[in-house]
Amino acid sequence: MSANTTARTVRRRTLRIAVAALTAAAGLTLTACSGSDVAGTEPAGQSGAGTAVESSGPGSGAKAQGSGGEAGSGAEAGSGAKADTKAGAAAKKPGGANAAGSGGAGSGVDRCHTSGLKAAFATGEDAAPDPNAGGSTTTSVVLTNKGSRTCKIGGFPGVDLKSENGGERWSLARSSAKHGSITLGPGESTDFTINVALTKEDKGFYQPAFADITPPNETKSLTIKWPWGTLVDQRSATHPATFVNPIG
Structure with missing residues (x-):
């Protein structure tokens, strides 16, 4: 090759x-x-x-x-x-x-915070609970937006009654009522009611001195004086006649 x-x-x-x-x-x-x-x-x-x-x-x-x-x-x-x-x-x-009633990012309105609210019992003549009505009478707590921004509020507030020295507390039960939400502009108010069972008896009663009001979805409370008389002591009752109704 x-x-x-x-x-x-x-x-x-x-x-x-x-x-x-x-x-x-x-x-x-x-x-x-x-x-x-x-x-x-x-x-x-x-x-x-x-x-x-x-x-x-x-x-x-x-x-x-x-x-x-x-x-x-x-x-x-x-x-x-x-x-x-x-x-x-x-x-x-x-x-x-x-x-959840937290104000909603979609609406652009935040929920009402404790720091932006003030609370007070409605004590006008028509607002006073009837001491002879038992558990069918109510008292109202007014919540006012003291801030400069609009906020939204709705749902059940927490209500804790407490004695003069704070040693005896009563966390009130909630009703089964439905609720919505309310928008509060600066200076505007809304309220919620508390069903109360007042008593004139000198036994089996509870005498509140203050009420701690915690707005819905908040952890801090507003303390206001209790302006009314004694309540039937039903702190251990399954269905007490004193209970909280919702805002909105």
Whole structure:
């Protein structure tokens, strides 16, 4: 075999090896693209898991007010499901805030805070509870927006009656009345009523000296003097005749 023939043979082998290498590289490229497409379908599967978690929402609805994340943490469906659940919770947050009567970011009106309110018993002639009416009479507490901004308020306030030295407290029960919310401009007022069971007996009575009024969704209270007489002592009763009605 001549030197020229040998050189041509070597070149053909070199070309075949190069073509084979290019073909293999092309195959690897196609495989990588296919793998990327498969990976791209994973979010749909994760979305399905997220939907399954949200379908258990009614069971976790009561927890939403205290902690928005508890519904997601309760279903250990994997990190993808948790992420989808958190995203869903974030999307629902503004609506939940409004439902809770907290003022609502959507409306642009914040809830009324304790620091922006003042409280007082309505003590006009028509506002005085009838001492002979037993548990069917009421007294009213007026809440006034003393701030410079409009705020929203609604729901049940907390009412704690306390004795002169503060040693005997009575946290009043709440009625089953429905309520809405009220928007208060600067200087505007609203009120809520307390059903009271007054008594003239010298036994089995409770004499309040002050009332701590805690606005809805707040933790700080406003202390005002109790202007009326003694109440039937029903602090341990299941259905006391002295109880709180809602604002709005």
